[in-house]
Amino acid sequence: MQPTAALGRFIALEGPDGAGKSLQAAHLADALRASGHVVMQTREPGGTALGERIRDVLLATGDAQRTPESDALLFNAARSQLVHEVIRPALERGEIVICDRFAGSTLAYQGYGSRLDLAELRRLEALATGGLRPDLVILLDVPVEVGLARRARGAAGELTRFETSPRHDAAFHERVRAGYLKLAAADPGRWHIIDAAGDAGAVTDQIVRSARELLERSEPYAALLRTD
Numbered sequence: 539m540q541p542t543a544a545l546g547r548f549i550a551l552e553g554p555d556g557a558g559k560s561l562q563a564a565h566l567a568d569a570l571r572a573s574g575h576v577v578m579q580t581r582e583p584g585g586t587a588l589g590e591r592i593r594d595v596l597l598a599t600g601d602a603q604r605t606p607e608s609d610a611l612l613f614n615a616a617r618s619q620l621v622h623e624v625i626r627p628a629l630e631r632g633e634i635v636i637c638d639r640f641a642g643s644t645l646a647y648q649g650y651g652s653r654l655d656l657a658e659l660r661r662l663e664a665l666a667t668g669g670l671r672p673d674l675v676i677l678l679d680v681p682v683e684v685g686l687a688r689r690a691r692g693a694a695g696e697l698t699r700f701e702t703s704p705r706h707d708a709a710f711h712e713r714v715r716a717g718y719l720k721l722a723a724a725d726p727g728r729w730h731i732i733d734a735a736g737d738a739g740a741v742t743d744q745i746v747r748s749a750r751e752l753l754e755r756s757e758p759y760a761a762l763l764r765t766d
């Protein structure tokens with residue numbers, strides 16, 4: 539992929555199930571739009587025609603045999619398409635991209651949660667993204683029991699395979715949360731941890747502050763230049 543001089547910014551929201559990412563992504567997009575920014579809001583898995591079809595396959599229940607390796611490949615297939623069709627073009631137009639989950643989810647869920655090799659997952663990620671990484675990853679951290687209780691309250695529709703599989707028990711979710719915290723600790727310049735257990739409005743304020751700090755940084759956009 540050729541380096542591109544682009545002015546956009548790429549923000550990913552990550553966190554365990556029930557952290558409130560989708561709601562907070564919408565609030566962040568509203569706040570940035572209100573101050574005049576052009577925002578592209580998208581999500582993983584999904585965000586493209588192929589990605590939404592892969593999402594249906596990934597989340598459908600009834601396939602107890604599905605391996606974490608298959609999941610990792612499918613999430614990355616959807617990611618590749620999203621980077622190519624949506625994220626890179628928006629960044630090249632100078633927009634702010636807000637993505638509800640990105641590559642951190644695969645490291646946390648398939649890596650720490652399902653214990654796939656992290657180095658292999660990072661190679662797969664590089665293939666899918668062409669080296670594109672978020673400028674800022676906001677980790678909405680909640681204790682597992684709080685997240686799972688919120689998820690149960692919010693689950694008005696059908697439950698997904700990730701919510702019904704016996705492999706995804708409380709211990710799995712504890713590994714996911716601890717994995718996220720390790721990823722954040724290893725890259726504090728990019729990751730920002732926000733305690734998402736409390737009041738949603740206060741969480742939004744912190745997220746917006748963190749995004750504004752990123753936008754005020756004067757360095758030229760660098761994510762498209764990275765190949766590591």
Ligand code: TYD
Pocket residue numbers: 554555556559560582583597613639640641643644645647648698700701
């Ligand atoms: P979704 O309905 O989008 O859940 P949430 O609102 O919690 O984001 O379902 C996505 C599920 O897929 C969620 O349980 C996390 C999981 N997931 C992975 O395991 N690996 C990944 O790379 C991604 C993007 C998601």
